[in-house]
Amino acid sequence: AQTVTQSQPEMSVQEAETVTLSCTYDTSESDYYLFWYKQPPSRQMILVIRQEAYKQQNATENRFSVNFQKAAKSFSLKISDSQLGDAAMYFCAYRRKYGGSQGNLIFGKGTKLSVKP
Amino acid sequence: SQTIHQWPATLVQPVGSPLSLECTVEGTSNPNLYWYRQAAGRGLQLLFYSVGIGQISSEVPQNLSASRPQDRQFILSSKKLLLSDSGFYLCAWARGLAVFNEQFFGPGTRLTVL
Numbered sequence: 001a002q003t004v005t006q007s008q009p010e011m012s013v014q015e016a017e018t019v020t021l022s023c024t025y026d027t028s029e030s031d032y033y034l035f036w037y038k039q040p041p042s043r044q045m046i047l048v049i050r051q052e053a054y055k056q057q058n059a060t061e062n063r064f065s066v067n068f069q070k071a072a073k074s075f076s077l078k079i080s081d082s083q084l085g086d087a088a089m090y091f092c093a094y095r096r097k098y099g100g101s102q103g104n105l106i107f108g109k110g111t112k113l114s115v116k117p
Numbered sequence: 118s119q120t121i122h123q124w125p126a127t128l129v130q131p132v133g134s135p136l137s138l139e140c141t142v143e144g145t146s147n148p149n150l151y152w153y154r155q156a157a158g159r160g161l162q163l164l165f166y167s168v169g170i171g172q173i174s175s176e177v178p179q180n181l182s183a184s185r186p187q188d189r190q191f192i193l194s195s196k197k198l199l200l201s202d203s204g205f206y207l208c209a210w211a212r213g214l215a216v217f218n219e220q221f222f223g224p225g226t227r228l229t230v231l
Binding site: 004006042043044045046047050091104105106107108109110 | 224
């Protein structure tokens with residue numbers, strides 16, 4: 001079974017600085033998807049960025065980028081120029097590409113990010 | 118555009134009482150639908166998913182059940198609530214299975230069982 005581990009329950013960053021959130025996962029599959037979701041205090045889950053495992057190029061969305069290390073099964077999220085609105089819970093998630101469970105997401109336990117003004 | 122609704126937003130129920138949470142999606146047809154639970158201080162756990170009307174798959178054994186009476190309606194139920202059922206319940210939808218699709222989440226329902 002696949003598992004997702006986020007080893008940092010809480011992180012803090014100064015406004016305008018850069019922070020990296022860690023995520024590791026365990027799978028025996030070679031092709032899959034990885035996601036980072038953001039959950040602000042409103043509790044709405046928002047997709048931040050996604051990565052396809054067969055693509056070696058790291059995904060980037062504006063100030064958000066990932067460091068995808070497939071061999072190490074690592075998928076970290078880097079937030080550049082942190083803003084107060086980035087404060088939220090961040091969840092790393094894994095999704096199978098094929099097979100059963102119909103594309104269900106497997107989530108890590110989350111990292112709470114605080115942004116200091 | 119597509120939207121997803123959940124109600125109620127908050128709910129306080131006594132132990133042993135029944136439960137019915139509703140999720141509806143607008144602006145799309147034949148979506149995949151999901152129910153997740155987020156317990157305090159923990160990540161999201163998939164409870165049920167559905168690929169069509171009347172088709173429900175359960176990911177974990179529990180006190181809850183799900184139904185999909187209509188294409189864009191997904192209901193989470195319980196006959197008798199337990200204290201451990203407390204949590205934040207999120208419904209999500211996605212367009213399909215074999216494409217690189219995104220799951221869109223609803224606003225959630227906070228359930229407190231006393």
